[in-house]
Amino acid sequence: MKPSRYNLFVNSENGSILLFNSATAALAEIESDKIKLVEQLLYGTIPPQTEEQKQIYNYLIEGGFLVEDDPDEIAALKEECARMRYDKSTFLLTIAPTLACNFRCDYCFESHRGGRMTEDTEKALLRFFDSRVREAEKFYITWFGGEPTLCIDSIERLQAGFGEMAHKYNTQIQPSAIITNGYLLNRTNALRLKDAGVPAAQVTLDGPPRIHDARRKLPGGEGTFDRIVENLGEASDIMGITVRINVDRNNRGLA
Numbered sequence: 626m627k628p629s630r631y632n633l634f635v636n637s638e639n640g641s642i643l644l645f646n647s648a649t650a651a652l653a654e655i656e657s658d659k660i661k662l663v664e665q666l667l668y669g670t671i672p673p674q675t676e677e678q679k680q681i682y683n684y685l686i687e688g689g690f691l692v693e694d695d696p697d698e699i700a701a702l703k704e705e706c707a708r709m710r711y712d713k714s715t716f717l718l719t720i721a722p723t724l725a726c727n728f729r730c731d732y733c734f735e736s737h738r739g740g741r742m743t744e745d746t747e748k749a750l751l752r753f754f755d756s757r758v759r760e761a762e763k764f765y766i767t768w769f770g771g772e773p774t775l776c777i778d779s780i781e782r783l784q785a786g787f788g789e790m791a792h793k794y795n796t797q798i799q800p801s802a803i804i805t806n807g808y809l810l811n812r813t814n815a816l817r818l819k820d821a822g823v824p825a826a827q828v829t830l831d832g833p834p835r836i837h838d839a840r841r842k843l844p845g846g847e848g849t850f851d852r853i854v855e856n857l858g859e860a861s862d863i864m865g866i867t868v869r870i871n872v873d874r875n876n877r878g879l880a
Contacts, residue, residue, distance in 0.1 A: 651688030716764035722776035763797035774809040807853040815860035
């Protein structure tokens with residue numbers, strides 16, 4: 626076995642180390658008195674002999690921190706990417722019902738051109754979906770933007786249309802997800818999304834209030850942290866929510 630090339634070590638304030646594998650997304654916290662042992666097992670300087678060593682060694686394998694000697698991890702990822710790209714049994718569709726957004730984040734790459742998906746575009750999207758989904762065994766929908774919660778009515782209509790076509794072709798519908806800034810994700814909208822077949826959301830918080838509000842603000846410069854956190858409290862028992870943090874040279878190391 627050899628250590629994965631995708632292992633990342635991050636020092637923690639309490640003296641422990643966080644070990645993250647960017648290929649498997651596995652995360653482990655290594656207590657300070659176990660750091661040397663984990664390093665020895667990871668780099669093969671000692672074989673696992675005691676029960677504790679064997680247990681840690683197995684965890685390292687399960688998390689992808691240790692991999693077989695022969696496989697080329699880069700080649701394996703390229704192969705998996707190609708397989709997913711040309712595999713027609715799974716249909717993945719990312720939809721932006723609008724490019725408009727109610728935020729003006731410092732690092733945003735969007736043009737904020739505004740506008741929203743028209744009825745004709747919705748019908749064209751359903752025709753495209755109909756032409757592709759009949760070949761698939763299952764499909765996944767992700768809602769993106771702009772800010773997609775500005776267009777929940779479009780999401781509801783399209784989700785209903787997708788469901789009808791999936792039933793017609795006996796295709797398995799996977800739960801949809803939405804990537805949102807969370808500012809409009811209150812309890813009412815969370816219930817609408819879940820009822821439409823969108824039970825999962827990814828929401829961004831870029832740190833504590835003073836850091837987040839300096840980066841992710843409304844067009845008038847007002848902060849958004851408190852409103853988002855309030856919404857997360859209302860929506861968290863309705864939807865599965867993943868909190869994302871964008872880290873760059875402007876906010877790394879800040880707390």
